[in-house]
Amino acid sequence: MSNKDQFFQHITEGYRTKGDFITMGAAILDGETLTDAFVKIPLKTLNRHGLIAGATGTGKTKTLQVLAENLSEKGIPVMLMDLKGDLSGLAQPSPGHEKIDERHEKIGLPFESKKFPVEILSLSEQDGVKLRATVSEFGPTLLSRILDLTETQEGIVAVVFKYCDDNKLPLLDLKDFKKVLQYATDGGKAEFTKDYGRISTSSTGAILRKIIELEQQGADLFFGEKSFEVNDLTRIDENGKGYINILRLTDIQDRPKLFSTFMLSLLAEIYDTFPEQGDADQPELILFIDEAHLIFKEASKALLDQIESIVKLIRSKGIGLYFVTQNPTDVPNDVLSQLGLKVQHALRAFTARDRKAIKLTAENYPESEFYDTKEVLTSLGIGEALISALDEKGRPTPLAATMLRAPMSRMDILSESELNEVIDRSSLVKKYNDIIDRESAYEILNEKIEKAEAIAEREKRKPKTKSTSRSRTSTRQNPVIKVLTSATFIRGVLGVLKKVIR
Numbered sequence: 001m002s003n004k005d006q007f008f009q010h011i012t013e014g015y016r017t018k019g020d021f022i023t024m025g026a027a028i029l030d031g032e033t034l035t036d037a038f039v040k041i042p043l044k045t046l047n048r049h050g051l052i053a054g055a056t057g058t059g060k061t062k063t064l065q066v067l068a069e070n071l072s073e074k075g076i077p078v079m080l081m082d083l084k085g086d087l088s089g090l091a092q093p094s095p096g097h098e099k100i101d102e103r104h105e106k107i108g109l110p111f112e113s114k115k116f117p118v119e120i121l122s123l124s125e126q127d128g129v130k131l132r133a134t135v136s137e138f139g140p141t142l143l144s145r146i147l148d149l150t151e152t153q154e155g156i157v158a159v160v161f162k163y164c165d166d167n168k169l170p171l172l173d174l175k176d177f178k179k180v181l182q183y184a185t186d187g188g189k190a191e192f193t194k195d196y197g198r199i200s201t202s203s204t205g206a207i208l209r210k211i212i213e214l215e216q217q218g219a220d221l222f223f224g225e226k227s228f229e230v231n232d233l234t235r236i237d238e239n240g241k242g243y244i245n246i247l248r249l250t251d252i253q254d255r256p257k258l259f260s261t262f263m264l265s266l267l268a269e270i271y272d273t274f275p276e277q278g279d280a281d282q283p284e285l286i287l288f289i290d291e292a293h294l295i296f297k298e299a300s301k302a303l304l305d306q307i308e309s310i311v312k313l314i315r316s317k318g319i320g321l322y323f324v325t326q327n328p329t330d331v332p333n334d335v336l337s338q339l340g341l342k343v344q345h346a347l348r349a350f351t352a353r354d355r356k357a358i359k360l361t362a363e364n365y366p367e368s369e370f371y372d373t374k375e376v377l378t379s380l381g382i383g384e385a386l387i388s389a390l391d392e393k394g395r396p397t398p399l400a401a402t403m404l405r406a407p408m409s410r411m412d413i414l415s416e417s418e419l420n421e422v423i424d425r426s427s428l429v430k431k432y433n434d435i436i437d438r439e440s441a442y443e444i445l446n447e448k449i450e451k452a453e454a455i456a457e458r459e460k461r462k463p464k465t466k467s468t469s470r471s472r473t474s475t476r477q478n479p480v481i482k483v484l485t486s487a488t489f490i491r492g493v494l495g496v497l498k499k500v501i502r
C-alpha cells in the first residue's frame with residue numbers, strides 16, 4: 001500500500017463516527033488534498049471545548065464562521081463574541097466564487113450557498129439586543145473577583161449584599177451598590193455597626209475607587225435591568241436551525257475589564273441556569289470567544305482561577321467554549337489542557353520567540369508518523385489548519401492537516417441597512433431594550449436619608465421650648481443652666497464671704 005493510501009485509511013478510520021457529526025474539510029498530505037479523506041467532528045464531543053489559533057490572516061475567523069454555520073445547521077445554537085465586527089455576514093448567503101468551487105472540488109464536498117438565523121447582541125451603546133445583568137445577580141463573590149478586592153474588602157462586599165437582602169433593598173446597578181457602601185459609613189453607620197459590625201471608611205473608599213475604575217470602562221451600561229435570560233441564547237428557528245447570536249464587541253478592545261466582567265457573569269449565569277446534561281448526543285450551546293487573549297490579559301489570579309473552574313464545570317451542562325486567538329500560548333495552560341478540539345492555522349517563524357512558540361505548540365499535538373508537525377505548522381496555506389479532535393470515545397483523533405471548507409454564508413460584513421433589518425426583525429430587541437430604572441437601593445436609601453435630614457431640619461427650626469432645650473448644653477441658650485450656674489456662683493461667693501467672716 002502506498003504512503004498516500006495508508007494515510008487515507010488512517011484518516012477515514014480515525015475520523016469514523018457512529019453518531020451525527022460536522023465535516024471540517026479533507027486531509028492534506030505532502031501538499032496534496034486527499035478528496036473524501038473527511039475530517040469530521042462528532043457532535044457528541046463538541047462540549048469538550050476547543051481552540052482556534054494561527055497567525056494573522058490565516059483563516060481563524062472563517063473557521064469560526066464555518067463551525068458556527070455547521071452547528072446551526074445541526075440545530076445547535078451558537079454565541080459568537082465578535083471583536084472585529086467581521087461575522088455579521090452569517091445572515092446572508094455567500095455570493096460564491098470560483099476559488100471556493102475549486103476548494104470544494106478538492107475536498108469532495110458540494111458547495112452550497114446559505115444564510116443563517118442571526119441575532120445581534122450588544123454590551124454598549126451599539127444597536128442590538130442589550131445584554132445586562134443586575135448587581136444582585138452578579139453576586140458578592142464575582143463582584144469581588146472582578147474588582148480584585150482584598151479579603152477584608154471582600155468581607156465588606158458580602159456584608160453589603162447581606163444588608164440589602166435583609167432590608168429588601170434591590171441592588172440593580174452600580175449606583176445602588178455605591179449608595180449602600182456610602183450609607184454604611186455615613187448616615188447608616190449606627191444601624192450597620194449594631195447589626196453587622198463596624199465598617200472602615202478607608203476600606204469602603206478603596207472599594208468605591210475600584211468600582212469607579214470599572215465604570216470608566218463602561219460597566220454601568222452592563223449592570224442594570226432588564227437582565228438577560230440566558231435561555232434566550234438557545235433558540236431554534238422555524239426550520240430547525242440553531243440561532244447564531246453575534247455579540248458585537250468592536251468597541252471593547254480597549255476595555256478588557258468590561259469584557260471579562262461580562263464573560264464571567266455570562267458563564268456563571270449559564271452554569272447556574274442550565275441543567276446537568278449527562279451523556280448527551282449533542283451540546284446545548286457553543287460559545288466562541290474571538291481575540292480570547294483579552295479575557296486572560298488583565299485577569300487577576302483570582303479571576304483566572306474562577307475562569308478555569310467554570311471551564312472545567314460547564315462542560316457537563318452541555319456548553320462548549322471555543323477560544324480563538326493568534327498564539328495558543330495566549331491561553332493559560334490549565335485551560336489549554338482541557339480542550340478537545342484544536343484547529344491550528346499556520347504560524348510564522350520570524351523571530352527566535354516565534355520558533356520557540358512553534359516548538360511548544362507542536363508538542364501539544366498528538367504525534368504523527370505522517371507529519372513533521374513543526375514543519376507543517378509553518379507551511380500551511382490560508383484556510384488550511386492542523387486539526388486534532390476527540391472521537392466518540394473521547395480518544396484523540398489522528399493529527400490531520402486539513403483543507404477547510406468555505407463558509408456557506410457571506411465572508412464579508414452586512415451593510416448598514418442589512419444590519420438594521422436583522423435588528424428590526426428581532427423579537428429579543430423588543431423584549432430587552434427598554435431601560436428600566438425601578439425603585440432600588442439607591443432610591444430607597446436616598447428617601448431614608450432625606451427623611452432623616454428633614455426630621456433634623458424640623459427639629460432645628462422648632463421654637464426653643466423646655467423639651468427641646470433639655471438636650472442642649474450651651475449655657476448661653478439654656479435659662480435653667482443659667483440659673484443653676486448663677487446659684488452656684490452665689491453659693492461660691494457666699495462660701496468665700498463665710499470664710500472671710502470667720
Ligand SMILES: Nc1ncnc2c1ncn2[C@@H]1O[C@H](COP(=O)(O)OP(=O)(O)OP(=O)(O)O)[C@@H](O)[C@H]1O
Pocket residue numbers: 054055056057058059060061062063066103382383384404405406407411
Ligand atoms: N475556509 C476558508 N475558505 C475560503 N477562504 C478562506 C477560508 N479561510 C480563510 N479564507 C480567506 O482568508 C482570508 C483571511 O481569513 P480570516 O479573516 O479568517 O483570517 P484571521 O486568521 O481571522 O485573521 P486576523 O488574525 O486578522 O483576524 C479571508 O478573507 C478569506 O479570503
Ligand SMILES: [Mg+2]
Pocket residue numbers: 060061062084
Ligand atoms: Mg480574525
